[in-house]
Amino acid sequence: MSEWYKVGKIVNTHGVKGEIRVISSTDFADDRYAVGTKLMIQGENNKQQTVVVRHHRKHKNFDLLQLEGYHSINDVEPFKGSTLYVSEEYLEELEENEFYYHEIIGCTVVTEAEENLGKVKEIFETGANDVWVVQRAGGGKDLLLPYIEDVVKEIDIENKVIRIHLLEGLLE
Known part of the structure; x- marks a missing residue:
């Protein structure tokens, strides 16, 4: 049985189709939501359902997906608030010093002086x-x-530890 990794959250429907x-x-996003990709939707009460991407496009800060077999707003309305997952079979090998979000989330962050600052709980892109x-x-x-060289x-993905240099003002 393959592992499933979170790739997004369904926040609403879009249009009537x-x-x-x-x-x-x-x-x-372009790889995760490529036409033909299988995704798992996990909704209320951990109910899971596998779906296949029929179409993907970007709109403002969102990814809009159409799923095979779901042709109207009524079909997808129950998915609001659900989480989307992709199977590990769709994950590709990354270059050195590149990481998937699921590898970073949950890592303990420590300073160069070994002070435990906490755990990474979320990642967001700023541009x-x-x-x-x-x-x-x-x-x-x-x-x-900030995920920059200076910080x-x-x-260490194996041990789930990230060592950082604490820049002045970062803790305020």
């Missing part, structure tokens, strides 16, 4: 670089960490 509006949590949202170890306000010094 069965499109769904997705906020993606993947760097590779220039990704920003990692770190849930603080001792509670409090989340830390927003992120080492990523």
Whole structure:
């Protein structure tokens, strides 16, 4: 049985012809939502359903998907609020120093002095670089960490640890 990885959240329908509006949590939206790709939708009560992408396009900050066999707004309305997953069989080997979001989320972030800052809970794109949202170890306000060379010094996926250089003002 293959693993499934989160790639987005269905936030609404779009139009009347069965499109769904997705906020993606993947760097590779064009690959994840390519025509013919199987996705799993997990909704309320962890109910799961496998679907196949019929059409994909970008609209503003959303990915719009049409699924095979779903031709009207009434067909896709129940999917609102559900999470989208892709099977590991669709994941490609990445270049050195490239990572999938699911590999980064959950990693413990430590400073060069080995101070535990917390765990990465979310990633979002800003255009220039990704920003990692770190849930603080001792509670409090989340830390927003820019994924840039000056800050992120080492990523150890096997041990789920990210070592960073703490720039002045980053903790405020």
